[in-house]
Amino acid sequence: MGKAERSTRFSQNRLFQSDQKRLYESLERPMVSGMGPAPNQADTVAFWRGLWSEPVNHSEGPWTEVVASQCASITPMDPVIITLDDVAEAVRRAPNWKSPGLDGLRHDWLKGFVVCHTVLARQFQEALNQKSLPSLFTTGVIHLVPKDQGTTDQANTATSRVYRPYTRHLHPF
DSSP: OHHHHHHHHHHHHHHHHHHHHHHHHHHSSOOOOOOOOOOHHHHHHHHHHHSSSSSSOOOOOHHHHHHHHTTSSOOOOOOOOHHHHHHHHHHHHHHOOOOTTTTTTOOHHHOOTTTTTHHHHHHHHHHHHTTTTOHHOOOEEEOOOOTTOOOOOOOOEOOOOHHHHHHHHHHHO
Protein backbone atom coordinates (compact mmCIF):
# COMPACT_ATOMS: atom_id res chain seq x y z
CA MET A 1 0.00 0.00 0.00
CA GLY A 2 1.49 3.31 -1.11
CA LYS A 3 1.63 6.55 0.82
CA ALA A 4 -1.19 8.15 -1.19
CA GLU A 5 -3.51 5.18 -0.67
CA ARG A 6 -2.70 5.07 3.06
CA SER A 7 -3.41 8.80 3.32
CA THR A 8 -6.72 8.36 1.49
CA ARG A 9 -7.79 5.54 3.80
CA PHE A 10 -6.80 7.56 6.86
CA SER A 11 -8.88 10.51 5.62
CA GLN A 12 -11.83 8.25 4.86
CA ASN A 13 -11.64 6.65 8.31
CA ARG A 14 -11.65 10.08 9.97
CA LEU A 15 -14.55 11.20 7.79
CA PHE A 16 -16.45 8.01 8.65
CA GLN A 17 -16.11 8.83 12.35
CA SER A 18 -17.20 12.45 11.95
CA ASP A 19 -19.64 12.55 9.01
CA GLN A 20 -20.70 9.22 7.51
CA LYS A 21 -23.14 10.84 5.09
CA ARG A 22 -20.39 12.94 3.52
CA LEU A 23 -18.10 9.91 3.25
CA TYR A 24 -20.70 7.83 1.42
CA GLU A 25 -21.54 10.74 -0.87
CA SER A 26 -17.86 11.14 -1.73
CA LEU A 27 -17.58 7.42 -2.51
CA GLU A 28 -20.69 7.44 -4.71
CA ARG A 29 -19.83 10.67 -6.54
CA PRO A 30 -16.17 11.62 -6.41
CA MET A 31 -15.50 15.34 -5.99
CA VAL A 32 -14.29 16.95 -9.19
CA SER A 33 -12.47 20.21 -8.88
CA GLY A 34 -11.21 22.31 -11.72
CA MET A 35 -12.11 19.78 -14.40
CA GLY A 36 -13.50 20.84 -17.73
CA PRO A 37 -13.84 24.32 -19.13
CA ALA A 38 -14.79 27.13 -16.79
CA PRO A 39 -18.35 28.38 -17.20
CA ASN A 40 -18.80 31.60 -19.10
CA GLN A 41 -18.89 34.51 -16.63
CA ALA A 42 -21.46 36.46 -18.64
CA ASP A 43 -23.81 33.45 -18.77
CA THR A 44 -23.46 32.89 -15.03
CA VAL A 45 -24.13 36.55 -14.22
CA ALA A 46 -27.14 36.53 -16.56
CA PHE A 47 -28.47 33.36 -14.92
CA TRP A 48 -28.38 34.81 -11.39
CA ARG A 49 -29.54 38.26 -12.46
CA GLY A 50 -32.57 36.60 -14.04
CA LEU A 51 -33.39 34.84 -10.77
CA TRP A 52 -32.73 37.59 -8.28
CA SER A 53 -33.44 40.83 -10.14
CA GLU A 54 -36.91 40.09 -11.45
CA PRO A 55 -39.77 41.59 -9.42
CA VAL A 56 -41.83 39.01 -7.57
CA ASN A 57 -45.60 39.04 -7.92
CA HIS A 58 -47.05 37.11 -4.98
CA SER A 59 -50.61 35.92 -5.28
CA GLU A 60 -52.71 37.52 -2.53
CA GLY A 61 -55.82 35.53 -3.37
CA PRO A 62 -58.67 34.28 -1.18
CA TRP A 63 -56.45 31.56 0.22
CA THR A 64 -54.81 34.14 2.51
CA GLU A 65 -58.17 34.77 4.20
CA VAL A 66 -58.66 31.02 4.70
CA VAL A 67 -55.22 30.71 6.32
CA ALA A 68 -55.84 33.79 8.49
CA SER A 69 -59.13 32.36 9.77
CA GLN A 70 -57.48 29.00 10.51
CA CYS A 71 -54.69 30.74 12.42
CA ALA A 72 -57.03 32.94 14.46
CA SER A 73 -57.49 30.23 17.09
CA ILE A 74 -53.75 29.65 17.60
CA THR A 75 -52.48 30.87 20.95
CA PRO A 76 -49.78 33.51 20.42
CA MET A 77 -46.27 32.52 21.36
CA ASP A 78 -44.76 33.90 24.56
CA PRO A 79 -42.25 36.68 23.93
CA VAL A 80 -38.79 35.38 23.09
CA ILE A 81 -35.86 36.81 25.02
CA ILE A 82 -32.48 36.16 23.40
CA THR A 83 -29.74 35.94 26.02
CA LEU A 84 -25.96 35.85 25.94
CA ASP A 85 -26.11 32.13 26.74
CA ASP A 86 -28.46 31.53 23.80
CA VAL A 87 -26.04 33.19 21.40
CA ALA A 88 -23.03 31.40 22.90
CA GLU A 89 -24.78 28.02 22.52
CA ALA A 90 -25.86 28.74 18.93
CA VAL A 91 -22.36 29.87 17.97
CA ARG A 92 -20.79 26.89 19.75
CA ARG A 93 -22.87 24.47 17.64
CA ALA A 94 -22.14 26.25 14.34
CA PRO A 95 -19.74 24.48 11.95
CA ASN A 96 -16.23 25.87 11.49
CA TRP A 97 -14.45 26.79 8.27
CA LYS A 98 -17.52 27.60 6.22
CA SER A 99 -17.39 30.36 3.65
CA PRO A 100 -18.40 33.70 5.18
CA GLY A 101 -21.34 35.72 3.94
CA LEU A 102 -21.40 39.47 3.33
CA ASP A 103 -20.44 40.10 6.94
CA GLY A 104 -17.06 38.41 6.35
CA LEU A 105 -17.31 36.44 9.62
CA ARG A 106 -16.65 32.73 9.80
CA HIS A 107 -18.13 30.75 12.67
CA ASP A 108 -14.70 29.94 14.10
CA TRP A 109 -14.09 33.69 14.48
CA LEU A 110 -17.45 34.22 16.20
CA LYS A 111 -16.58 31.40 18.59
CA GLY A 112 -13.31 33.09 19.50
CA PHE A 113 -14.67 36.61 19.87
CA VAL A 114 -16.87 35.93 22.90
CA VAL A 115 -16.99 39.64 23.71
CA CYS A 116 -19.20 40.00 20.60
CA HIS A 117 -21.85 37.61 21.91
CA THR A 118 -23.41 40.27 24.16
CA VAL A 119 -23.70 42.69 21.25
CA LEU A 120 -25.12 39.95 19.03
CA ALA A 121 -27.71 39.02 21.65
CA ARG A 122 -28.83 42.65 21.84
CA GLN A 123 -28.93 43.03 18.05
CA PHE A 124 -30.81 39.75 17.61
CA GLN A 125 -33.35 40.86 20.22
CA GLU A 126 -33.80 44.23 18.48
CA ALA A 127 -34.34 42.50 15.13
CA LEU A 128 -36.86 40.15 16.72
CA ASN A 129 -38.72 43.01 18.42
CA GLN A 130 -38.88 45.01 15.18
CA LYS A 131 -40.29 41.96 13.37
CA SER A 132 -37.97 42.53 10.44
CA LEU A 133 -34.46 41.37 9.69
CA PRO A 134 -31.65 43.59 8.48
CA SER A 135 -30.85 42.87 4.82
CA LEU A 136 -27.35 41.81 5.89
CA PHE A 137 -28.94 38.78 7.59
CA THR A 138 -30.75 37.58 4.49
CA THR A 139 -28.50 38.66 1.61
CA GLY A 140 -26.27 35.88 0.35
CA VAL A 141 -23.00 35.56 -1.48
CA ILE A 142 -23.04 33.38 -4.56
CA HIS A 143 -20.09 31.04 -5.08
CA LEU A 144 -19.61 29.19 -8.34
CA VAL A 145 -18.93 25.57 -7.38
CA PRO A 146 -18.67 23.02 -10.22
CA LYS A 147 -20.57 19.84 -9.35
CA ASP A 148 -19.23 17.64 -12.12
CA GLN A 149 -17.00 17.71 -15.15
CA GLY A 150 -19.70 19.53 -17.10
CA THR A 151 -19.45 22.55 -14.75
CA THR A 152 -23.00 23.47 -15.76
CA ASP A 153 -24.42 23.88 -12.25
CA GLN A 154 -24.53 27.61 -11.68
CA ALA A 155 -23.75 28.15 -7.99
CA ASN A 156 -24.18 27.61 -4.28
CA THR A 157 -25.11 30.38 -1.88
CA ALA A 158 -23.79 31.30 1.56
CA THR A 159 -25.88 33.49 3.81
CA SER A 160 -24.44 35.77 6.43
CA ARG A 161 -22.66 33.88 9.21
CA VAL A 162 -24.51 35.94 11.81
CA TYR A 163 -27.88 34.84 10.43
CA ARG A 164 -27.37 31.19 11.26
CA PRO A 165 -26.84 31.59 15.03
CA TYR A 166 -29.88 33.91 15.02
CA THR A 167 -32.13 31.32 13.37
CA ARG A 168 -30.54 28.55 15.44
CA HIS A 169 -31.96 30.20 18.54
CA LEU A 170 -35.41 30.62 17.03
CA HIS A 171 -35.52 27.09 15.58
CA PRO A 172 -33.25 24.94 17.78
CA PHE A 173 -34.29 21.64 16.20
